[in-house]
Amino acid sequence: MRVLNYLEFGDRLRRSGIATAVDNQRRALEDSDHVVVTSPWAGGSTVRAGIERIGGGRAFAEYGLAHCNLVGPGTVAVAEHARQGGIPLVLHAHVTREDFAGSFRGSNAVGPALERYLRWLYSRADLVLCPSAYTEAVLASYPVETPIRPVTNGVDTDALAGHGELRERYRRRFDLEGPVVFAVGNVFERKGVPTFCRLATRIDHDFVWFGPYDTGPHADPTVRRLVRSPPANVTFTGWIEDVRGAYGAGDIFLAPTRVENQGLAVLEAMACGAAVVLRDIPVFEEFYTDGVDCLKCETLPEFEAAVERLASDPDLRTRLGENAKETARGHGLDRVRAELCDAYAEARRLAGGVTTD
Template sequence: MLVSHYFELAEHVTGGISESVAHQRKMLDRLDVSYTTRQTLDADVMHFNLMGPRSVWYAKRARSKGIPVVANTHVTAEDFGDSFRFTNALAKPLKPYLRWAYGHADALVCPSEYNRGLIEGYADVPTTVVSNGVDTEKLEGFESLEDEYRERYDLSEPTVFLVGHVIKRKGLETFVELARTRPDVDFAWFGPLDLSLKGRETTALIENAPENCTFTGFVDDIRGAFAAGDVFCFPTHEENEGIALLEAMAAGKPVVVRDIETFSWLEDGEDCLKVSPEPGGSDVEAFAAALDELADAGRRRTLGSAAADRAEAFSLDAVAGRYRDLYDEVIAE
């Protein structure tokens, strides 16, 4: 079997999509599935990770020749807004484009049940849920970086942290205001700032954040984030899955998440704390209450240990076989 595993705009797209592609290729290596990163009609399966115009063009050609087409549904109109400058304006026309683009696949790979629910309203194409997975090898030895990264960013235990691109959709305003209500606690957001790509509101939130709220920008070794951080706080409003969340759990960090459908698989009080503001209440107050519960080191250890156990089901080894099964299925059909 040869898979054409193509990632359009690979040199420009970073963050979760890029991580997912890297994970997929690691899984294919472990499965001993032959693949090329080029678009080629000599493959048994064409697998696209971003359905841009070039991918759609090849998908059309592949299907005309009887080559099955698989596509990942990393992008939805729902999670495109409140990301970078102009994305809100583009989110509306993006949906009909994605309906058209995803309709050129024989099978769609969704990272979560929530994402699948959205995608089933986009295209009449069979869907399969396959997690983006978590690469535990990438995290190995993160504990050894604790002192270095705490000193580098002047962080003290317990540090509340987040990992990923700094964008409004991921709960930026809540994160900043949480830091403002807890001036004796350090907050750190590890990830690219890209201020030139941000809107004025996002830029203002970052520039006017309190002193105890650090935006590190790009970090050369992401293990340092999981070494220096103690409580992973993820107030995102919309997410297809959340690789950084899985990484934090695999690292044994207690996680606090907004109670949204994406995270329905998590058990509140068991492997995470879920935050849902009371009607008319403030989400900042609700998140602050959850963080106060985790001021106790013993509670952090218990919740973090349960999170690590739950994350094992998302390891690359646990997920990989689903891709082989999917390829076999589309080829047989």
């Protein structure tokens, strides 16, 4: 079957976890019976689609199932086309009101309107996918009037291979020494940047956050302040060209985030064998076990104790890291493939039967 796997604004989102999750989907489906197309538009672009339509042709490409990963106007158009044409529609809920809050200036204020919009859009699908049972419960509370199914974001271990070979290069590049505490991803307030920086003032180790940040008018004021004037032992790297260097350079992965739908960077850190310290939030209860593949904390003193304990105990770092690798292997692309194929079959059934490929 020809499947549309669509990421609206894909070029602008290449630095995001959503883009990584979509890359994982597409790589996983390469070894399936599905043929994946990534643009819904005839000719591959909205301009070409418009020309085709003016000439009496069709604006949309041909596919037997539509799977959309964002919530913008292009996705709304695909959803309407699917509904009119009887094409099974899968919407992937990478975006919720809860995880959008604390991302940009004003993101909290638009929360109520965003929730209403997401409830309307997701309810138009035949099936909604999301990264976790936690997110499923969030969507059900809106409520989304559509069957919801969790599917792991997965982790591409092959794409992370060789991270250790980059260790010295990236440590020299950012002047890092000793056990390094690190984070990976966009520098958002909800990701726990204030906690990351407060913790650094209490611990005499290098802290580094690998990932892009904004300092313009739309940036969160707290993030802008901390990035411009971080504690002396904190480095914000901005965008790096090879994320493997981040996982190679760091030793203790710190995720003090308040809200996640799964935590893709956590899975990547685990796949690389890092010792992981997490905030004890509901979604992490689904996937990670305190004292086995991570340490979980709630308060700043608990974070401090966990980091100091790991920094002084290389054997504990190794044990947690090896267990973390095993956890990550359980979220490999083979699992992503199986869960997506099962979800597509369910979506076709919910839409009313088998469609033409």
